Each structure stands twice: as C-alpha cells, then as structure tokens.
Amino acid sequence: MAKRTMEPFVWLLFSGGGVAAALVLPVLLLLFGLALPLGWITPPDHADLLGLLRNPLTRLGLLVVCALALVHGAHRFRFTLQDGLQLRPYDAVIATACYGAALVGTAFAAYLLLVAL
C-alpha cells in the first residue's frame, strides 16, 4: 500500500486558500490599503467598523480567510524557495519555517478576532 502522507491534505488547504485569497483579499487591500487611507472614499467611522468586525460572522469569516490564505502562501513559498533558489536539500527546515510562520499568523489572527476585539 502506498505510504500515507500529509500531501493531499496540504494541497486541499492550498487550493482553498488560493480561492479565499483570490476572492476576498484584492478588494480588502484596495479599500484599506489605498482607497481609504488616501481619501478616495471617506473611511467608515470607528464605531461602524468595530461593530462590523465584532459580528460573529465577520470574526469567523475573517479568521477562516486569514488561516487559509496563510497556509496557501506558506505552501507556495516553500516551493518558491525550493525551485526558484534550488534549496530542495533544506526542505525540512524550509517547510517547518513556512508552515510555522502560517501557524503563528493564524494564532495572531485568532487572538485578535476572538479575544482582543
């Protein structure tokens, strides 16, 4: 029997994260990274934005998007380093660092969205 690996599971998360990143991130970055800071659109009041973020659906949705997008980015960056810079022999270190960073980011997101808000 073929050896079971984590690979299919990681690839599933990778595609989920790819979809999440594609659908959600561009508009949010356009709004909060450019349109609102540069005054193209009047920024929402702090109270309104806080209310929106405190909605349980927003908390959950943002957490899922952040977690999936981070795993997606980590998985892809792992192979970017391996193929782009030919660091395949160091895969163990690279994979640990990439997924570890995604895990730390997800923990930060969970703390912010579920505790700090």
Add this chain to the structure above:
Amino acid sequence: MSAPSSYFARLHKPRMPLWWWLRRRTYLAFVLRELSSVFVGWSVVFLLLLVRAVSRGPAAYQEFLDRAASPWLVALNVVTLAFLLYHAVTFVNLTPQAMVVRLRGYRVPPLALAGSMYLAWLLVSAFLAWLVVG
C-alpha cells in the same frame, strides 16, 4: 559489455543555474506567480494590523489610516495589489485545468467554470465593499 546507461543516469545530476527563471518569459511568469505568496502573506498581516488598530480605539484606527497613507506603504500596497490580482487571475484560469466539475453527468465547460469564478469574485468584492463603506 558496456555499463547500463541507467547507471550513469543515476550519477548524473543536472545542475541548473540559480537564475534559470530569467531565461524565458514563461519561466519568469511562473516565478512571479509563485512570489505572489509573499504578498498574500503581507496582505493578511496588513489586514490583521488594521483589526488590531480598530480593537485599540478610534485614535489607533486613525493612526493606522495615516500611516497607511505614507509613500512607502502606499508603494508597497500598490505592488501587493498587483500581485494579488495576478494571483487571482492565474488561480481562476488554472481552476478548470485542475478540476473537472460535472453537472448531471456532463462536464461543465472550462470557460463556464472560469467565468462563474470571475462572477463570484465580482459579487464577493461588491458585497465586501458594500459592507465596509456602503
């Protein structure tokens, strides 16, 4: 008797130059697409910093907006947005090749699949923009 060629094939490890991906436009496009992962990561961090600022009160939120308007961050976010769009377009265009969707036994045409993902992208973007500034 000559040694089997596979013997030498096993010994031969082709060495690729480090900058192999600068040789062709398609290679460069591939590596740029892979590099979009860095910008996906940065945009998540940026949005989380926004959430943190909002959680800390109106003054911190205003400070976040002011800081985001500084030239360096604007430049970084313009580049980030370009990579996010590149990621989104390449990901949508690849989906029909990576996934076969069947409806009532018929394969959904690749163009229809990509088209419905673009439609979903548009609807999600419009909905989120409406939530934030509507």
